[in-house]
Amino acid sequence: MADIEAARKEFQRIDTDGDGFITAAEFKSALAQGGDWNVTDSVADSIIASRDLNGDKVLSFDEFWTFLNK
Numbered sequence: 001m002a003d004i005e006a007a008r009k010e011f012q013r014i015d016t017d018g019d020g021f022i023t024a025a026e027f028k029s030a031l032a033q034g035g036d037w038n039v040t041d042s043v044a045d046s047i048i049a050s051r052d053l054n055g056d057k058v059l060s061f062d063e064f065w066t067f068l069n070k
């Protein structure tokens with residue numbers, strides 16, 4: 001996926017409180033809505049941690065975009 005507009009929409013959909021960052025809890029909810037109920041808090045935490053480039057425990061759009069383009 002290299003469509004930045006689609007990525008922004010997806011990011012905004014996951015970022016339910018609209019603060020510009022995706023937390024593990026928001027990520028987990030988004031996956032659950034997508035039908036993936038196997039994602040636990042610890043799994044969501046480790047997914048976020050693996051994509052979190054600056055170590056603040058949340059995903060910025062830049063980090064989200066970098067992940068999509070890997």
Ligand SMILES: [Ca+2]
Pocket residue numbers: 015016017018019020021022023026
């Ligand atoms: Ca948020």
Ligand SMILES: [Ca+2]
Pocket residue numbers: 052053054055056057058059060063
């Ligand atoms: Ca981050």
